[in-house]
Amino acid sequence: MVHRSPLTSTRRIARRLRFQHTRVWRTLHAEGIYPYHVQRVHHLRPGDFAERLNFCKWLKESRQLHRYIMFTDEAKLNRDGVNNTHNSHVWGDENPHATVESIFQQLFSVNVWCAVLDDKLIGPFIFEARLTGEACLRFLQEELPQILEDVPFDKRSRMYFQHDGAPPYSSLGVTNFLIYRFPGRCIGSCGPHHWPDLSPDLSSL
Numbered sequence: 001m002v003h004r005s006p007l008t009s010t011r012r013i014a015r016r017l018r019f020q021h022t023r024v025w026r027t028l029h030a031e032g033i034y035p036y037h038v039q040r041v042h043h044l045r046p047g048d049f050a051e052r053l054n055f056c057k058w059l060k061e062s063r064q065l066h067r068y069i070m071f072t073d074e075a076k077l078n079r080d081g082v083n084n085t086h087n088s089h090v091w092g093d094e095n096p097h098a099t100v101e102s103i104f105q106q107l108f109s110v111n112v113w114c115a116v117l118d119d120k121l122i123g124p125f126i127f128e129a130r131l132t133g134e135a136c137l138r139f140l141q142e143e144l145p146q147i148l149e150d151v152p153f154d155k156r157s158r159m160y161f162q163h164d165g166a167p168p169y170s171s172l173g174v175t176n177f178l179i180y181r182f183p184g185r186c187i188g189s190c191g192p193h194h195w196p197d198l199s200p201d202l203s204s205l
Contacts, residue, residue: 001013001016002028002033010024010025010028042198042199042200042201043198044198045198048196048197048198048199051194051196051197052196052199052202054196055193055194055195055196055199055202056202058193065160066118066204067118067155068117068118068155068158068159068160069117069159069160069162069187070115070116070117070122070159070160070161070162071115071116071117071162071203071204071205072113072114072115072161072162072163072205073113073114073115073163073164073200073203073205074111074112074113074114074127074131074166075111075112075114076109076110076111076112076131077109077110077111077112078108078109078110110126110127110128111126111127111130111131112124112125112126112127113125113126113127113139114205115205116203116204116205117151117155117159118155120151122147122148122151123147125139125143125147127139131166131168132168132171133167133168133169133170133171133172133173133174134171134173135168136168136169136171136174137171137173137174137177140174140177140178140181141177158185159182159185160182160185160186160187160193161178161181161182161185161186161187161188162187162188162195162203163187163188163189163195164188164195164199164200164203165188165189165195165197169188169189169190170189175189175190178190178191179191
């Protein structure tokens, strides 16, 4: 039954076969079968595969090119963090009605920028205000040069800048600056190298 329908539950099997639930568990374990969590992945549209393939072919043309690409990303973090209730358990002989508190009235969040260049972690840098096109441009002009001071000049002069096309990077000011600062070496919504949509798995981050 498990081989025919891998998503079926052990309780459903027990009800159908009129076995005890624990017997189903013991039988599956004896056969070397264990439950694994389903992973959430990005949905890819039919046209996305061609873009991903083209990007990978371009990257493969030069075996050393990946060493000069600075892969960047941002994440929005808040006070409560992320609570995965599927993995949170409270054991007891009866339901303790456990809860997790959220402070919505005093909620705050920050945007954190980070990058990977070859074998080095660049950053992190915290945006204290909301991440807008103006804040992004100010970061690229004023903060990023200081963050990259420890990177050898030869690598900086040949470096590609990759971003995933987030709205702040699509603003006119940011686009023009990236084209000026990284001529022919911008990967994203600007420049000659398009970053495939919905492709976080292609980034070293």
